[in-house]
Amino acid sequence: xxxxxxPGCSYETSGKDYEISxxxxxNKLGIDLVEIPDWSCxxxxxxxxxxxxxxxxxxxxxxxxxxxxxxxxxxxxxxxxYQRLALAQAELAQDKKLLEQVNEITGYDYKAAVKVNSILxxxxxxxxxxxxxxxxxxxxxxxxxxxxxxxxxxPSKVKIDDPENPTIMDRMLQTTGAQVxxxxxxxxxxxxxxxxxxxxxxxxxxxxxxxxANAADANCIVTACAxxxxxxxxxxxxxxxxxxALKEMPIxxxxxxxxxxxxxxxxxxxVEYNITDTSELVKKxx
Amino acid sequence: MMQQPIVIxxxxxxxxxxxxxxxxxxxSLCFQCGKCTAGCPVAFAMDLxxxxxxxxxxxxxxxxxxxxxxxxxxxxxxxxxxxxxRNIGVADVMDSLRIMAAERNIPGTDRSRKVNIxxxxxxxxxxxxxxxxxxxxxxxxxxxSCQPFHNAKLGLKMFNNGKIKLKPDRVKAVNEVKEIFQxxxxxRKGA
Numbered sequence: 194x195x196x197x198x199x200p201g202c203s204y205e206t207s208g209k210d211y212e213i214s215x216x217x218x219x220n221k222l223g224i225d226l227v228e229i230p231d232w233s234c235x236x237x238x239x240x241x242x243x244x245x246x247x248x249x250x251x252x253x254x255x256x257x258x259x260x261x262x263x264x265x266x267x268x269x270x271x272x273x274x275y276q277r278l279a280l281a282q283a284e285l286a287q288d289k290k291l292l293e294q295v296n297e298i299t300g301y302d303y304k305a306a307v308k309v310n311s312i313l314x315x316x317x318x319x320x321x322x323x324x325x326x327x328x329x330x331x332x333x334x335x336x337x338x339x340x341x342x343x344x345x346x347x348p349s350k351v352k353i354d355d356p357e358n359p360t361i362m363d364r365m366l367q368t369t370g371a372q373v374x375x376x377x378x379x380x381x382x383x384x385x386x387x388x389x390x391x392x393x394x395x396x397x398x399x400x401x402x403x404x405x406a407n408a409a410d411a412n413c414i415v416t417a418c419a420x421x422x423x424x425x426x427x428x429x430x431x432x433x434x435x436x437x438a439l440k441e442m443p444i445x446x447x448x449x450x451x452x453x454x455x456x457x458x459x460x461x462x463x464v465e466y467n468i469t470d471t472s473e474l475v476k477k478x479x
Numbered sequence: 480m481m482q483q484p485i486v487i488x489x490x491x492x493x494x495x496x497x498x499x500x501x502x503x504x505x506x507s508l509c510f511q512c513g514k515c516t517a518g519c520p521v522a523f524a525m526d527l528x529x530x531x532x533x534x535x536x537x538x539x540x541x542x543x544x545x546x547x548x549x550x551x552x553x554x555x556x557x558x559x560x561x562x563x564x565r566n567i568g569v570a571d572v573m574d575s576l577r578i579m580a581a582e583r584n585i586p587g588t589d590r591s592r593k594v595n596i597x598x599x600x601x602x603x604x605x606x607x608x609x610x611x612x613x614x615x616x617x618x619x620x621x622x623x624s625c626q627p628f629h630n631a632k633l634g635l636k637m638f639n640n641g642k643i644k645l646k647p648d649r650v651k652a653v654n655e656v657k658e659i660f661q662x663x664x665x666x667r668k669g670a
Contacts, residue, residue: 202610202611202612202613202648203613205644205648206613206614206637206642206643206644207613207637207642209641209642231650231651231652232650233605233609233610233650233652233653233655233656234605234609234610234611234656236605237601237611238554238555238598238601239597239598239599239601239602239605239611240602240605241555241574242551242555242574242577242578242581242594242598243577243578243581243598243599243602244578244581244663244667245501245574245575245578246663246666247659247660247663250659250663251605251656251659254655254656254659297662298659298662298663298666299655299659300655300658343554343555343556343557343558347556347557347558347560347561347570348557348560348561348568348570348571349560349561352561356557356558356561357561380558381520382520382521382554382556382558384520384521384554385554385555385556386554386597386601387521387552387554387594389597389616389617389620389630390590390593390594390596390597390620390624391524391552391590391593391594392630392633394521394524394552397523397524398520398521427633427636427637465640466640466641466642467640468636468637468640
């Protein structure tokens with residue numbers, strides 16, 4: 194299966210481990226991710242907080258490039274990019290006048306026929322047996338708190354699963370033999386981009402999430418978003434410091450778990466880039 | 480803040496109409512159940528709760544709303560939107576209020592000012608390279624908010640973990656991205 198791929202601006206930095214592991218796993222599963230030539234930033238929170246037309250236009254340039262490639266589906270690993278592209282697509286497909294205006298702004302002749310899927314949906318769309326067939330290591334030692342955050346499940350226009358209790362990633366992780374805990378903070382916000390401007394708020398939110406994962410007796414958290422990953426991975430040290438009794442939670446990206454289960458090495462899965470210590474848990478399976 | 484009597488001569492205030500135009504969301508539907516506030520993860524840090532903002536939009540208290548911390552502290556997690564019994568996209572209302580504050584050049588104060596500075600820093604790097612640049616956006620934020628060593632520890636950790644890249648990732652057709660900004664600017668000035 195060939196899908197156009199939008200790496201997003203964090204692909205070589207904060208989301209490096211996501212990018213590395215997602216590409217490896219997709220390749221193994223026969224999903225050919227074809228990078229959009231000369232893609233540009235989706236605009237993220239900054240654009241949609243400043244100017245609606247700017248936000249849609251920045252995303253639309255990339256959607257137009259996908260159409261030019263002759264692809265009908267594009268995927269993004271980063272949840273923030275996914276949401277921006279998917280929201281723009283939903284609006285452009287619905288509103289002809291907006292599409293005309295945006296085409297004038299971008300200089301492209303976008304027809305608004307591209308489908309936007311998160312990489313989680315692309316992998317989950319495969320037949321479960323075909324994923325199972327690739328599993329060589331049992332991950333049963335992993336007691337995972339699956340963390341979806343906001344961007345994949347809200348708002349309703351672009352949700353990939355239930356906004357309160359999504360299970361798409363739970364089911365995928367269970368194919369590896371890992372245990373998935375039932376917990377309260379699956380879709381609670383981590384504070385997203387406030388992590389630069391108001392990091393004390395993010396520390397409070399991350400503390401609650403780490404506390405909930407502790408209460409559910411998880412031994413790690415698995416995310417599908419580069420921004421969630423950074424916030425949970427970095428800011429939890431402040432949370433565990435102040436809340437004393439909290440156990441540190443290693444934070445993984447979901448393809449890292451899939452990949453380790455498929456027999457990939459730690460290096461292949463970019464596990465060493467994590468800030469929290471993942472080695473204790475990983476060495477039990479690798 | 481609310482000492483003046485408020486005369487409502489129409490079902491929708493001017494502010495409510497402007498929000499509707501920007502976001503397609505009809506704030507006048509809100510009946511103050513408070514669910515948005517109950518589920519809002521950032522409400523504890525806001526000066527006005529989301530349901531207060533909704534009521535103030537109905538009443539047309541434009542200055543109070545656009546100068547609040549709340550509109551820029553909203554992280555657009557959209558928990559409010561999916562739980563609203565009146566089906567109002569509350570997060571989209573917040574988004575439109577931020578945009579209206581930006582249009583009126585309201586820099587914000589304290590927390591909201593910082594959010595605004597960061598957003599502008601992010602967009603500045605996007606304009607330069609066609610892609611955003613994490614380190615540069617953070618540095619610009621630090622300089623413009625006069626806190627040079629803010630988040631230095633985070634930067635160092637990321638650097639040590641190989642998650643920082645100094646060289647910008649430039650789009651070849653960066654002019655196309657710059658054009659997007661320019662065309663919208665011209666459009667806004669013409670309007």
